[in-house]
Structures are given as structure tokens and as C-alpha cells.
Amino acid sequence: MSRRRISTTERLALFKCHRGKPLADEERGQHSHITGERLIELENFCLCAIREGISQGELVTYLGASRSRVSRWCVAAVTKSGVHNDRRLIQLHSKTLVQRLFDRMGSPENTCWTWQGSLEDERYGSFAFDGTTTKVHRLVYDTFLGPIPDGFEVDHICTNPACVNPKHLQVVSSSENQTFASVRRRGK
Ligand SMILES: [Zn+2]
Numbered sequence: 001m002s003r004r005r006i007s008t009t010e011r012l013a014l015f016k017c018h019r020g021k022p023l024a025d026e027e028r029g030q031h032s033h034i035t036g037e038r039l040i041e042l043e044n045f046c047l048c049a050i051r052e053g054i055s056q057g058e059l060v061t062y063l064g065a066s067r068s069r070v071s072r073w074c075v076a077a078v079t080k081s082g083v084h085n086d087r088r089l090i091q092l093h094s095k096t097l098v099q100r101l102f103d104r105m106g107s108p109e110n111t112c113w114t115w116q117g118s119l120e121d122e123r124y125g126s127f128a129f130d131g132t133t134t135k136v137h138r139l140v141y142d143t144f145l146g147p148i149p150d151g152f153e154v155d156h157i158c159t160n161p162a163c164v165n166p167k168h169l170q171v172v173s174s175s176e177n178q179t180f181a182s183v184r185r186r187g188k
Contacts, residue, residue, distance in 0.1 A: 020045030047077035
């Protein structure tokens with residue numbers, strides 16, 4: 001798809017109007033603290049930039065932040081704004097994890113989103129990311145809802161293992177998961 005070219009002047013105007021200041025020295029580095037207010041500012045800024053067709057690579061350079069941080073801010077902004085229903089916008093987000101996920105997520109409505117990519121054991125969606133193959137529902141949970149605590153599993157509230165709708169996922173302890181599974185088996 002063709003991306004609208006944006007001039008440097010336009011880009012700078014965008015940066016100024018959304019106060020997307022590059023990271024200060026004390027904000028750099030993986031474990032440095034970024035205040036809640038500043039985080040919102042950065043997320044909003046990333047969203048505006050995505051809307052303008054500015055790539056994550058350009059944001060990384062401009063903000064002086066790591067690729068993984070910029071990617072996280074973009075995902076958070078896109079998720080919170082609800083614009084992930086807008087396929088055109090997602091296309092601007094080219095070749096990021098988010099697009100690769102959305103490409104295969106199935107229906108955007110609030111029903112089960114059956115994974116359109118490959119399945120593991122003909123049940124769970126599987127996805128190659130970061131050099132390993134991972135279960136998509138776990139990756140979706142981690143990407144859109146937050147980190148999965150150690151020792152916890154991601155359960156499908158809808159009982160459809162191929163579903164990757166974040167609203168149908170919850171974290172449960174493995175004993176809770178076994179209880180749910182046996183209750184469901186008995187219910188059938
Ligand atoms: Zn579902």
C-alpha cells in the first residue's frame with residue numbers, strides 16, 4: 001500500500017502540537033521511570049504519528065527510545081483509542097507485531113475472533129515471533145492486556161481455543177484452569 005509522504009515541516013508541526021518531546025536523559029534506559037502523565041503524552045503522540053503514516057522506526061529515532069518501548073506505546077495507544085477496528089490505520093502500522101496479529105485475527109466484531117493463521121494441535125493459533133513459535137492467545141493477552149504472571153495460564157472464557165479476541169481471554173492459575181476444563185466437560 002502507498003503511504004502518504006509527509007514533509008519535514010508537517011512532521012515537526014505534529015511533534016510540536018502534541019508535545020512529543022524526545023526522551024530526556026533520565027527517561028532513557030530500560031528501567032528508567034516515566035511518569036503516568038508523560039506516558040499518556042507519549043502514547044498519544046505515537047498514535048498521532050501512526051495516523052500520519054510515520055513509521056515506528058522514525059519514532060524510535062526521533063524519541064530516542066528503544067524499539068520495544070515505542071512498540072509498546074503504539075500498541076497501548078491503538079488499543080485504548082479503539083482504532084484497531086480501523087483496518088486502514090492498522091495498515092499504516094506496517095510490519096509491526098500488531099499488524100501481523102490483526103492480519104490474522106478474523107472478525108473485528110465482538111464475537112469470537114477465530115485465528116486465520118496456523119493452528120497448533122488443530123486447536124490453538126500459533127505464531128512465529130521473536131525467533132520462536134508461540135501460542136497466539138498468550139501473545140495477544142500479553143500484547144493487549146498485559147503481562148501474564150508467572151505460573152498463570154490464559155483461559156478462553158468463550159471455550160473456543162482458536163479465538164484471539166482479547167475480551168474473551170482471562171488469566172487463571174493452572175488449578176483454576178483444570179477446574180474450568182472439568183466443569184465444561186461435564187456441562188457438555
Ligand atoms: Zn472467543
